Amino acid sequence: MTMLTRWNPFRSVARFDPTSDFEDLFRGLSLRPLLRELENSAPDLRIDVQEDEKNYCVKIDVPGAKKDDIQVSIDGNQVRVEAEVKSEKAHEDRKQVHTERYVGKTCRAFGLPQEVDADKSEAQYDDGVLTLTLPKKNNGNAKRIAIN
Template sequence: MNSLSRWNPFKSAGQFDPIANVDELFRTLARPWRDADLAPDLRIDVSEDDKTYHVKADLPGVDKQDIEISLERNRVSISAEIRRENRRKEGEKEIYTERSYGRLFRSFSLPGDVDATAASAQYEDGVLTLTLPKKDDGSARRISVS
């Protein structure tokens, strides 16, 4: 019985789609370092109305006391720590894991300054919601075109 097959160098190159395979490429590269700290993403949504900026950040698996927020003029910084529990039964071993843990950090600028004394934060169901009132400095005004 002959199990040899002919190698076609163009077949594997023709099936490679760099856009579709990027995620799998990084997963493949990370497999040898199974216990490495792979930092998760901190995804945010920012919206505004006339008087307030609204920020929502996804922080699943984080305790309230592990979240730190700092405001400086128009700069918002959010950091948090995701802790991983190592509760395994005796004789049990980990085969595959995608849940990440470690320190998260995100810093971004808003178009205008924030009144840090009136800012508020709420954390519920893994979502951090920041209400950041715009600073009323009187320097902004509308100019009509004549």
């Protein structure tokens, strides 16, 4: 069923929006090279954090990096992961037509709710995924109190 509406000549004036044509202003400009540069910026290191009573288990996607090019540092409850993806040597008989793969350094730092024992921490890198096992540090001040 069609709804009939009454024509109002002042309707467009009443809803005047000076920014409505703002997007059309830039539509004709060629921003593709600029957008392409932004697409090749450093990728985010995606993380998953799980915990149990004794440990935090952190999985970090680090695609394209070699094990020797990844550094992990722990300071209290702060964890910092740095990775460098190096470019491959190009064949002399080939020329680069198009590239989207990232080359360079990237890092990610995050905090955990509880301090981590850096001396007992372990790291394993397999198929582009860095797995950190971070034991929780026992705080000497924490004490469980029975409720009467």
